[in-house]
Amino acid sequence: DLIIRTEGLEKRGIHLVILNLGIDTRTPSGKFILTVMSAFSELDRTMIKEKQQAGIAVAKRKGIYKGRKQKFNLKHDGVKHAMELHETTNKTVKEICKITNISEATFYRRWREYKNYVGS
Known part of the structure; x- marks a missing residue:
């Protein structure tokens, strides 16, 4: 450079x-x-x-290094609210993300975790 x-x-x-x-x-x-x-x-x-x-x-x-802690995990209020909205309303993911102030990428990552967590 x-x-x-x-x-x-x-x-x-x-x-x-x-x-x-x-x-x-x-x-x-x-x-x-x-x-x-x-x-x-x-x-x-x-x-x-x-x-x-x-x-x-x-x-x-x-087992010492686990990487950076997630800012938005399933316990985060915004993520919880987003999962709830997605299951109970007909809002689009884009609308939900705007309401909960999380990115679409975060939403989809947490949604996969949420489905595995709830499904088990």
């Missing part, structure tokens, strides 16, 4: 100069250093992501 942005600036006649690192994109050596630094930065970021994913996998196996 850094290289693409730098090239975009150069097309507009703007050159990047990083004073404390001595990088000047007007020179071939400045472009080279910038490219090498961005490659190392990309490698570092990728390695951090891999370590994070490995850590999450270990935590999940141990």
Whole structure:
């Protein structure tokens, strides 16, 4: 992304100069250093992501990591009301979502859970 942005600036006649690192994109050596630094930065970021994913996998196996808590679960008042409206009225899902202030995606996710919960 850094290289693409730098090239975009150069097309507009703007050159990047990083004073404390001595990088000047007007020179071939400045472009080279910038490219090498961005490659190392990309490698570092990728390695951090891999370590994070490995850590999450270990935590999940141990039962420690369960992910982000759901904001709208079946106990949420708006979701309860939405399920009730859906069963007792002829309102569309769009209307129900507007009334209860939840998204359609949330409604459908919770509706599947609700059907499994009530059905069992």
